[in-house]
Amino acid sequence: MAQMRRYAGGVDGNRSLERGIEILRAFRPGIDTLGNGEIAERCGLPRSTVSRLTRTLVNSGMLDEIRTERTYRLAASVISIGHAMRTGSPVLNAIGPMMRAESAKRRLNVGLATADRTMMVYLESIRYSPRAALRNVVAGQQVPMELTSLGRAYLAGLAESERERLLKLFKRRSAAATRALLAEVRRSISAVERGGYCAVSWQPAVLAVATPIVLDGLPVYALNMSLQNVDRSDALASELGAYLNAFAAKCKEVLAGR
Amino acid sequence: MAQMRRYAGGVDGNRSLERGIEILRAFRPGIDTLGNGEIAERCGLPRSTVSRLTRTLVNSGMLDEIRTERTYRLAASVISIGHAMRTGSPVLNAIGPMMRAESAKRRLNVGLATADRTMMVYLESIRYSPRAALRNVVAGQQVPMELTSLGRAYLAGLAESERERLLKLFKRRSAAATRALLAEVRRSISAVERGGYCAVSWQPAVLAVATPIVLDGLPVYALNMSLQNVDRSDALASELGAYLNAFAAKCKEVLAGR
DNA sequence: CGGCCATTTCCACTAAGTGGAATTAAGGGA
DNA sequence: TCCCTTAATTCCACTTAGTGGAAATGGCCG
Numbered sequence: 114m115a116q117m118r119r120y121a122g123g124v125d126g127n128r129s130l131e132r133g134i135e136i137l138r139a140f141r142p143g144i145d146t147l148g149n150g151e152i153a154e155r156c157g158l159p160r161s162t163v164s165r166l167t168r169t170l171v172n173s174g175m176l177d178e179i180r181t182e183r184t185y186r187l188a189a190s191v192i193s194i195g196h197a198m199r200t201g202s203p204v205l206n207a208i209g210p211m212m213r214a215e216s217a218k219r220r221l222n223v224g225l226a227t228a229d230r231t232m233m234v235y236l237e238s239i240r241y242s243p244r245a246a247l248r249n250v251v252a253g254q255q256v257p258m259e260l261t262s263l264g265r266a267y268l269a270g271l272a273e274s275e276r277e278r279l280l281k282l283f284k285r286r287s288a289a290a291t292r293a294l295l296a297e298v299r300r301s302i303s304a305v306e307r308g309g310y311c312a313v314s315w316q317p318a319v320l321a322v323a324t325p326i327v328l329d330g331l332p333v334y335a336l337n338m339s340l341q342n343v344d345r346s347d348a349l350a351s352e353l354g355a356y357l358n359a360f361a362a363k364c365k366e367v368l369a370g371r
Numbered sequence: 372m373a374q375m376r377r378y379a380g381g382v383d384g385n386r387s388l389e390r391g392i393e394i395l396r397a398f399r400p401g402i403d404t405l406g407n408g409e410i411a412e413r414c415g416l417p418r419s420t421v422s423r424l425t426r427t428l429v430n431s432g433m434l435d436e437i438r439t440e441r442t443y444r445l446a447a448s449v450i451s452i453g454h455a456m457r458t459g460s461p462v463l464n465a466i467g468p469m470m471r472a473e474s475a476k477r478r479l480n481v482g483l484a485t486a487d488r489t490m491m492v493y494l495e496s497i498r499y500s501p502r503a504a505l506r507n508v509v510a511g512q513q514v515p516m517e518l519t520s521l522g523r524a525y526l527a528g529l530a531e532s533e534r535e536r537l538l539k540l541f542k543r544r545s546a547a548a549t550r551a552l553l554a555e556v557r558r559s560i561s562a563v564e565r566g567g568y569c570a571v572s573w574q575p576a577v578l579a580v581a582t583p584i585v586l587d588g589l590p591v592y593a594l595n596m597s598l599q600n601v602d603r604s605d606a607l608a609s610e611l612g613a614y615l616n617a618f619a620a621k622c623k624e625v626l627a628g629r
Numbered sequence: 630c631g632g633c634c635a636t637t638t639c640c641a642c643t644a645a646g647t648g649g650a651a652t653t654a655a656g657g658g659a
Numbered sequence: 660t661c662c663c664t665t666a667a668t669t670c671c672a673c674t675t676a677g678t679g680g681a682a683a684t685g686g687c688c689g
Binding site: 227 | 430
Binding site: 630631632633634635636637638639640641642643644645646647648649650651652653654655656657658659 | 660661662663664668669670672675676677678679680684685686687688
């Protein structure tokens with residue numbers, strides 16, 4: 114009869130699986146543990162349904178149950194899947210070592226990211242520090258797409274239709290300053306189209322430049338370079354941009370022979 | 372009628388979600404891309420079912436579809452969930468910095484892991500290298516439980532019943548050398564019970580010692596230290612063991628005040 | 630350009646999953 | 660210690676969402 118198509122507005126696909134994934138997604142930095150009640154509320158699901166789905170996720174090893182608190186936490190399995198993802202990423206494999214070398218050579222931060230819905234996710238972020246012990250590599254961290262050079266470069270690398278879809282989402286998200294923000298985003302996008310990169314100071318005293326990497330059959334990526342403890346200056350931005358353009362060209366060359 | 376309990380042998384839980392997770396798990400290091408056919412085979416599922424579930428996973432952002440190859444790859448979302456896991460781990464948060472300091476101080480590798488089914492998963496693995504540039508931190512990597520100091524220390528920290536359940540699984544897994552291997556595992560476990568740690572040279576020229584960390588309400592963890600390019604010697608093992616015991620004691624102290 | 634494999638769509642069937650209501654279990658005073 | 664409040668879990672009738680074999684579609688290679 115209803116051959117599994119469109120449950121409550123969705124089209125095709127498996128509702129339970131979708132819900133289960135949504136539950137996993139409800140855990141994020143700052144939200145370390147969740148109980149069934151809170152999950153039900155955040156995901157907009159009936160409590161009995163959540164109870165069953167979390168049980169399944171525990172049995173599948175994706176969640177750890179904290180019996181004493183009647184609460185759940187992401188289990189170690191999720192990082193082993195994450196590791197598999199990084200291991201299997203042809204882009205990261207190809208240019209990861211180059212990024213590390215470039216970070217050391219230029220003494221700046223180098224990052225590679227792609228999108229997870231409306232956020233950018235670092236596949237690798239090499240934080241340069243003169244104290245080698247503080248050198249820091251993070252993967253999986255998220256930053257907002259519309260506010261960062263990474264995100265705007267990503268948008269610039271996207272096909273028109275997909276880009277407009279995302280821009281609409283931002284409009285809905287940040288009630289304030291929408292007009293000005295969107296204009297800024299579009300300015301960054303055309304900067305990429307003209308000069309290959311865009312520069313943004315999302316965080317105070319940090320200057321970042323980014324450029325998209327578009328490869329056939331793969332998601333769009335964005336590559337960035339950044340410097341801490343500097344004042345924004347156009348001269349510095351264009352110096353960084355030149356470095357980035359040169360490095361990105363090298364990367365694309367390597368990636369082309371894949 | 373059948374109120375969702377026991378589908379094909381399982382008890383309670385959501386079949387579609389379980390299957391979806393199993394599909395994600397089918398991707399691991401060395402298996403970068405999978406098509407629906409191969410997934411169906413590996414997971415023992417009908418092809419049409421797989422087709423629908425992979426579609427759902429793509430829509431949920433867990434898989435990327437490579438249209439040109441009619442194949443799938445883990446998407447960036449999985450590392451953002453993995454990052455959330457690490458961020459939310461109270462154990463890693465508490466002792467991660469201590470591990471880094473200890474690695475630098477003692478000039479050896481320090482790792483923290485827990486179990487994912489029959490494998491151990493590193494939450495953090497700090498590879499000491501005299502060349503600071505080569506210092507390497509990996510998370511999510513898996514090593515077999517029964518063959519490593521990490522895994523055996525984990526087993527030693529487990530409750531009797533759970534431990535025996537796992538030992539039976541190993542028996543089924545490795546047809547050869549089962550007898551001798553299991554005896555060795557049991558010897559490692561009693562070593563932990565007597566001296567606090569066990570020593571294993573899983574890989575040639577690498578000596579590793581490990582100890583369990585058992586905390587109320589949390590999974591069992593294992594902490595290890597290792598040295599590359601050394602010959603196995605009992606003297607060296609007991610020196611390492613002493614370092615490890617001292618460090619683990621410090622960690623437990625910190626963890627107790629949680 | 631036509632045959633061949635693999636993947637997706639179709640569709641009748643029904644068991645798997647749903648969610649409101651009842652029940653049970655867990656803290657929190659007194 | 661026992662009762663009371665609050666939240667999680669189990670129950671259960673309902674029915675839709677999911678299933679999987681079969682048909683159709685679509686890439687690909689000779």
